[in-house]
Amino acid sequence: MTEFGTLNWSILLVYILVNLYIGFLLGKKINSAEDFFLGDRSTPWWAIGISVLGTYVSALTFLGAPAWAYTDGLSVIAIHLNYPLVILLVVTFFLPFFFNSGVASIYEYQEKRFGHTSRAIISAIFLVSQALTSAAVLYATALVLEFITGIDVEYAIVIVTIIALVYTAMGGITAVIWTDVVQATILLLGGGIIFYALLTQLPLSLGETLAQLKAQGKTDPLNFSFDFSSVTTIWSGVIAMTLYHVTVYGTNQMMVQRTLAAKNIGDAKKSFMMMGFGAFFIYFMFILLGILFYHYYDGARFDNGNTIILRFATDYGLPGLMGIIAAAVLAASMSSLDSAFNSMATVSTIDFYQKYFKPTASGAHYLNVSRLFTVFWAIAIIVPAIVFSKSQGSILETLSKVGSYFVGAKLSMYALGFFSKHATEKGVLIGIVFGFATVWYVATQTDIAWPWFCLIGASVNIAVSLAASLLLDGRQAEYSAYTVKGQLDKFRRDGLAEKDGGWYLVPGRIDRPAYLLLVFFVLSLAFLFLFERVIA
Structure with a gap:
């Protein structure tokens, strides 16, 4: 622990105190459960956008993306190509339903569309899957603290949990958003410093390094193979992982809730669009770091690949760098x-x-209960975090595999809700059972890669749900008011304005600025296509 040094400890402690102070200040404004869940709806869109970006680009990315790319090369970027498409779908179909309803929990939609059992099931799925995801994030941070300070990983897990718990319980969603802004800034600062430091330490120029990596097959970002057992193909990234990430951003309370704290639907959509434009650059930087580390360490094997970036920071020896890196990873973790x-x-x-x-x-009663539940869930994730600590593979890939078991069910429930005329609650519940069973079979009995689990599970779920609905409840006479068509009909029938400040309130209509996401997606594909070809 003494090797960490006074300067590094000072940087880390100042960062922790700043977050606690923000939580303390904002906690004074929390007087009800609605304040705790949604704030006063005055948070600027750019702060919400940074919070969304920082939450998903977590410690798993800081540690796991370089570790994954170290072994699999630049093709890992294919998994993260889809964000422009994902955000386009989310702001067009999902956000209008949630924002217009004024709800704090997005799963109220399921009750309005299907019934209370559907709402309870999808809420339970969210709680279980999010607890496992949070446990992986928690482990990633504890790994850092163990590596740089010598604190045992189990103790580090508890320490990190307590820090994040305190300011969240005090300040609610507003504290979450503003501390995320601080945390995202530190995360990118730490990543940028490491990237610059690595460039200065490479034995060859960047061009020569990339040329050698190209000869080793590490720089091809676009794998067009139709091998469904391969994780990082362009098809799994653009098709399968688009559906996967739609559930992350469209059906995940953690992501959507902060956008519901925006002033209006335009701000809510803009905050999400920041992720659509910004994620590619961040993931590309960390994945590029991974292949550069492969060259720097000459492909050496590590007992735990997730520590590569930490080992380099230690070897580099810049005073205060380990403190910044520790703060960056802690920031990334706590933003999630x-x-x-x-x-x-x-x-x-x-x-x-x-x-x-x-x-x-x-x-006031619900506010107290919410804070108690905050404590409960903080404690609940500690056990699976310790289980994750026994894993040696990339934690980013481990997390994605865990999430792939749940996303098909969530995606299908919303897809049926939005577009199906005849889907009923009984049919949907039967479909969920068959969908889970199918994903389990595919995961345990075949070589199909995990990115396809969402598409497979959702397809089976939708097909079985529709068949069961027609068999048990028959054809429905008209579309529900909570389908996309039902909403369009309602807006026309009631003479409601379809736009607010130039942004569509009604689902199913694409906002003009959102078309830029499609342009950006094409440009990012073109960039990756040319990237390897310009390497000498």
């Missing part, structure tokens, strides 16, 4: 953990406690 704690507390309170136990209590 605080969001998870707040969103899980929101769902637990609204979708279960308020609905089934205390439906008419005061706002």
Whole structure:
């Protein structure tokens, strides 16, 4: 622990104190459960956007992306090509439903569309999957603290949990957003310093290094193979992972909740679009780091690949760098953990406690309950975090594999809700069972790569749900008011304005600025196509 040094400890402690102070200040403005869940709806869109970006680009990316690229090369970027397409779908179909309803929990939609059982099931799926995801994030951070300070990983897991818990319980979603802004800044600063330092330490120029990596097959970002057992093909990235990430951003309370704190739907959409434009650059930087590390260390094997970036920072020896890196990884982790704690507390309170136990209590009562649930979920993720600590592979890939078991069910429930005329609750519930069973079989009995689990699970779920709905409940006479067509009909029938400030309130209409996401997607593909070809 003494090797960490006074300067590094000072940097880390100042960062922690700043986050706690932000939580303390914003906590003074929290007077009700609505304040805790949504704030006062005055948070600027750019802060929400940075929060969205920082939450998903977490410690798993800081550590896991270089580790994954170290072994698989630049083709890992294919998994993250799809964000412009994902965000286009989310702001066009998902956000209008959630924002117009004024709900704090996005899973209220499922009850309005299908029934209370559907709402309870998808809420439970979110809580379980988010707890596992948060545990992986927590482990990633504890790994850093163990590496740089010598603190045992189990103790580090508890310490990080307590820090994120304190300011989240005090300040709610507003504290989550503003601390995320600080945390994202530190994350990118740390990544930028490491990238610059590595460039200065390479034995050859960047061009010569990339040329050697090209000869070793590490620089091809676009794998057009139709091998469905391969994870990082262009097809799995653009097709399968687009659907996967739609569930991350469109059906995930943790992601959507902060956009519901925006002033209007235009701000909510702009905050999400920041992710659509910004994610590619961030992931490309960390994945490029991975292949450059492969050259720097001459392909040496590491006991735990997730520590590569930390080992380099140690070897580089710049005073204060380890403190910045520790703060960066802690920042990345807490930007995900605080969001998870707040969103899980929101769902637990609204979708279960308020609905089934205390439906008419005061706002102050629900606020206290929400804070208790925040504590509960913080404690609950500690055990799976310790289990993750036994894993040796890339934690980014491990997390993605875990999430792939759940996304098909969530995606299909919303797809059926938005577009199907005849889907009913009974049919949807039967479809979920068959979908999970199919994904389990594919995962355990075949060589098909995990990015395809979402498409496979959702396809089976939708087909079985529609068949069961028609068999049990027959054909429906008209579209539900909570389908896209039903909403369009309602806006026309009631003479409601389809736009607010130039942005569509009605689902299914593409905003003019959102077309730029398609342009950006094409340009990013072109950039990657040319990248390897210009390497000498």
